[in-house]
Amino acid sequence: MADKDGMKLAKDYGLDVPQANQSFYVKGMDHVDWGMKDRLSRIFRPDTGKTVMLAFDHGYMMGATAGLERMDLSIEPLAPYADALMATRGALRSCIQPIHNKPVILRASAGSTVLKDDMSHEVTAVDIDDAVRINASCLAVQVFIGANGECQSLNNLLKTIDSGARLGIPTLGVTAVGKEMARTTRYFMLATRVLAELGSHIVKTYYCDDFEKVVAACPVPIVVAGGKKVTEMEALELTYKSIQAGAAGVDMGRNVFQSDSPVGMIKAINGVVHSGLTPIQAYDLYETEKSAQA
Ligand code: 5RP
Numbered sequence: 001m002a003d004k005d006g007m008k009l010a011k012d013y014g015l016d017v018p019q020a021n022q023s024f025y026v027k028g029m030d031h032v033d034w035g036m037k038d039r040l041s042r043i044f045r046p047d048t049g050k051t052v053m054l055a056f057d058h059g060y061m062m063g064a065t066a067g068l069e070r071m072d073l074s075i076e077p078l079a080p081y082a083d084a085l086m087a088t089r090g091a092l093r094s095c096i097q098p099i100h101n102k103p104v105i106l107r108a109s110a111g112s113t114v115l116k117d118d119m120s121h122e123v124t125a126v127d128i129d130d131a132v133r134i135n136a137s138c139l140a141v142q143v144f145i146g147a148n149g150e151c152q153s154l155n156n157l158l159k160t161i162d163s164g165a166r167l168g169i170p171t172l173g174v175t176a177v178g179k180e181m182a183r184t185t186r187y188f189m190l191a192t193r194v195l196a197e198l199g200s201h202i203v204k205t206y207y208c209d210d211f212e213k214v215v216a217a218c219p220v221p222i223v224v225a226g227g228k229k230v231t232e233m234e235a236l237e238l239t240y241k242s243i244q245a246g247a248a249g250v251d252m253g254r255n256v257f258q259s260d261s262p263v264g265m266i267k268a269i270n271g272v273v274h275s276g277l278t279p280i281q282a283y284d285l286y287e288t289e290k291s292a293q294a
Contacts, residue, residue, distance in 0.1 A: 035168030051249035054082035067257035071095035103137030120149030173200030211245040221248035264289030
């Protein structure tokens, strides 16, 4: 080999510094492989351990949702402020430029629309090869615990976890609450735990009473869904209470892109999640940003 002779002498072995064993900062993820940790560290900021996911995958079941009529116009300006983008492959390929260098949480289950009374019957929506072409950092599968489609949706989750695991891509299990399900602490405690035990690397769920118990009983990070549009203050309070209870972040859509100031709102949410702002402080930030853009 050309460099065999005349090389600089190797001598910095740090003999007085034992190599440290390192634990990984994402909850419950110490024993996954390097590539999966790399993807998780793109989603959860290493300096705070938390994430602000921007969800705009609504069209897969709701069609053109308010605020998402033109994703090229509404989402592009928000992307720089999100830690991760949760979307369908169709939205990404047609409307979002691949220049933001943000981890993608790829919507990987689908199968019914809001036109159906029972939306719990889904199938896997993306082949793992296509997820790799999109450079997905995570696959999102909706699970309908207690609904008619429970078994099928759990099967979708398990298949996705297995195919993702082969390539080091984590899976986000989403607890979808069927129309007939009560949003009780007991329900979310059960649903989140089931999704984690089956191998989800992240669980998305809704905030509820005694949320700290839901978080404690779930051995992997929980991110909280925003839900229908409420006032900015209410959404910031939801974010604050979720983080205080131990959530690792939020996965929010409508409360960002349907806000009067989407950029102001995502900055305010960032303030709560990553900088420990109170809802009042974050609301001030939102108002300041809103005025600056007016
Ligand atoms: C649906 C989802 C959506 O991405 C999520 O619910 C959208 O966010 P929001 O509710 O905040 O508009 O996972 O299962």
